[in-house]
Amino acid sequence: xxxxxxxxxxxxxxxxxxxxxxxxxxxxxxxxxxxxxxxxxxxxxxxxxxxxxxxxxxxxxxxxxxxxxxxxxxxxxxxxxxxxxxxxxxxxxxxxxxxxxxxxxxxxxxxxxxxxxxxxxxxxxxxxxxxxxxxxxxxxxxxxxxxxxxxxxxxxxxxxxxxxxxxxxxxxxxxxxxxxxxxxxxxxxxxxxxxxxxxxxxxxxxx
Numbered sequence: 001x002x003x004x005x006x007x008x009x010x011x012x013x014x015x016x017x018x019x020x021x022x023x024x025x026x027x028x029x030x031x032x033x034x035x036x037x038x039x040x041x042x043x044x045x046x047x048x049x050x051x052x053x054x055x056x057x058x059x060x061x062x063x064x065x066x067x068x069x070x071x072x073x074x075x076x077x078x079x080x081x082x083x084x085x086x087x088x089x090x091x092x093x094x095x096x097x098x099x100x101x102x103x104x105x106x107x108x109x110x111x112x113x114x115x116x117x118x119x120x121x122x123x124x125x126x127x128x129x130x131x132x133x134x135x136x137x138x139x140x141x142x143x144x145x146x147x148x149x150x151x152x153x154x155x156x157x158x159x160x161x162x163x164x165x166x167x168x169x170x171x172x173x174x175x176x177x178x179x180x181x182x183x184x185x186x187x188x189x190x191x192x193x194x195x196x197x198x199x200x201x202x203x204x205x206x207x
Contacts, residue, residue, distance in 0.1 A: 012053060018060040026064050028057045032080040036061045039154025042070035045088060047081045051136035054084025069093050070153055073160060074139075077104035079115075085139040094142040096149060098162050105138055 011029045018026040024038040030053045035046040043065055049057045072088055073096045074081050082105070089095060108115070112135060143149065149160040 012049075012056070015056070016060060018064050020064070026061060028060045030057060030080070032078065034061075036065060037156070037158075038065045038067055039156050040067075041154035042068045044071045044073065044153060044158065045069055046073055047075055048072065048084035048088055050080050050083040051086070052083075053080075054087040057084060058087055071096060071151070071158075072139075073097060074101070077101050077108065079108065082139050083136050086137040089140070095139050096143045096145070096151075096160065097139070097141050098160075099144040099146050101139070101141060101144065109135065 012031065012033075016029065018028050018036065020026055021035075026036045026038070028034040028036075028049070030047075030049040032047060032049065034049050034057050037044040037046070043061075045061070048054055069088060069090075070092070071094045072085065077097070085095070145160065145162070147162050151158050
């Protein structure tokens, strides 16, 4: 049975601990979940949540890792994935995204008045949402890519692909993916199902 909208939106509210996923990976439950992948040379953050969720996301991940954040990336350009970027960015932190990220964000900025009203209608009844829905600072990208981008950090290899959205670590066989399909194919089984679609940052660990 699918969760109700209010249950999905409120699943990350309040003080919670990050959920360990194994192999040094942790998940923060948010409107769109965030993930921290730890390495001996620093950490990789996948999705920063909304601006109002970001402080709690940061607190959760700070409790499980004292390593420096090295790289931020996103599974898509929606506000619930990128809105908290400003809290996490800083000197020595690289922000990586697909080359169309700026166009996607411009599209969202133009539609912001419409989406702000819609969000208030959908969420306002059961969540404390700022009626003004002011836009947070936009992510400033350090690196962009067209089809794929590969990097290594602390002995871990990360592969980013321009698909409906994926971050793949082949050595540990984990996949963080954004897509609208509800099927489970090729042994990829999303762990965090939200409603009837596979939402951002789904993670997979093969047995």
